[in-house]
Amino acid sequence: DTAVSQTPKYLVTQMGNDKSIKCEQNLGHDTMYWYKQDSKKFLKIMFSYNNKELIINETVPNRFSPKSPDKAHLNLHINSLELGDSAVYFCASSQGGTENTIYFGEGSWLTVV
Amino acid sequence: QKEVEQNSGPLSVPEGAIASLNCTYSDRGSQSFFWYRQYSGKSPELIMFIYSNGDKEDGRFTAQLNKASQYVSLLIRDSQPSDSATYLCAVGYGGATNKLIFGTGTLLAVQP
Numbered sequence: 050d051t052a053v054s055q056t057p058k059y060l061v062t063q064m065g066n067d068k069s070i071k072c073e074q075n076l077g078h079d080t081m082y083w084y085k086q087d088s089k090k091f092l093k094i095m096f097s098y099n100n101k102e103l104i105i106n107e108t109v110p111n112r113f114s115p116k117s118p119d120k121a122h123l124n125l126h127i128n129s130l131e132l133g134d135s136a137v138y139f140c141a142s143s144q145g146g147t148e149n150t151i152y153f154g155e156g157s158w159l160t161v162v
Numbered sequence: 163q164k165e166v167e168q169n170s171g172p173l174s175v176p177e178g179a180i181a182s183l184n185c186t187y188s189d190r191g192s193q194s195f196f197w198y199r200q201y202s203g204k205s206p207e208l209i210m211f212i213y214s215n216g217d218k219e220d221g222r223f224t225a226q227l228n229k230a231s232q233y234v235s236l237l238i239r240d241s242q243p244s245d246s247a248t249y250l251c252a253v254g255y256g257g258a259t260n261k262l263i264f265g266t267g268t269l270l271a272v273q274p
Contacts (some may be wrong), residue, residue, distance in 0.1 A: 062249060079179050084264075089266070090266065090267055091264070091266050091267075092206065092250065092264040092267075093264070094262065094263070097261070105261060114212050119189075128171065129230065139205055139206075143262075149194055149254045150196070150208055150211060151196075151252075151262055152208070153202075153205040153206075153207070154205060155205050156204075
């Protein structure tokens, strides 16, 4: 079983559309994340939820809205997509605490045309 | 602004040699340090983590941490072509946010 799974893996969409990416983890972790990796491979945190509560909200346009229905799921909805939103979006989870090892999903490749 | 810096490379080493990857970080409050490997088109996967000053060995990999110099490194012994990937250094700050800040990664190329 995949520990952190996200769908869809590939998404090509037009500017102005609204799209969602879903994520689920079966590791029993309390904390989930969305990271964005741009074309230069820089991996930057966007959001983090701990047990359904938003704890990190980096400087991200408010067109991006995360939702965590329970601690095993964290979805990302993007409104009014722009060309600059094209990137790989990684969902991740961790147990938190001092160790805080983060485990990544396989990524969702978003291309806005 | 917390920063994690790495040389982007590429770092080219011959097969069988030792590859040395380096990382510096700006915040002395950093508590935990991680090395991830990312193959092209794949997600980052954890190689090692280290919390205390000194060396930590796991197979062909050794992580080294020097908190006074704000420096963490990864040594890969007997490098193999399959080690060719981007290596990401990440620094954790613990606390309520459990935030992990990544460097931009070093591309390692092991030449057969």
